[in-house]
Amino acid sequence: MNDIELHCIRVSYLAYNFAKYLNLAEREQFALKEAGALHDFGKLYIDRDILFKKETLNRNEIFIIKQHPILGYDVLKNIKIDSNVLRVILEHHERVDGSGYPNGLRNDEIFYMSKIISLCDSFDAMINIRCYKDKLTFIESMLEIENNLNHQFDEFYGLKFISFLKENKSKLIYM
Incomplete structure (x- = not known):
């Protein structure tokens, strides 16, 4: 399994x-x-050299990466998938x-549901090493979420998510 597949499994479990x-x-x-x-199904249609690039992405590469929600939505809308799931894929x-x-x-x-997946997606990305960044600690990741309430994250779900993480840290096996 590659990093994206493992990430999606962890986000699914967390969500x-x-x-x-x-x-x-x-x-x-x-x-x-x-x-x-x-949620990241559209990344299957993005060039792997861009997805796993260690250096800073250029403007065109950023544009390409930002297409993955639309690509995933466009492919999956043609098969029988719950409309709520499709909306999350597009909005995460x-x-x-x-x-x-x-x-x-x-x-x-x-x-x-998109707000919830956004939190799970971001948290998992923070606590795991990526080709372009080091991982944050559990505490650093919770602080990052807290610092981005009402900017990146919804305050209601963000505070609930932080409480969930604190109460369930020992049960969240992949951390």
């Missing part, structure tokens, strides 16, 4: 357990589990301050 922590309905829990597994890089992509959505324009 499912966070959904259970939030007492979401079982169908929502499973939708988030599926969305976590598929949106930010509550409107600075995200692909559509620059803000606050309540962003689907709540």
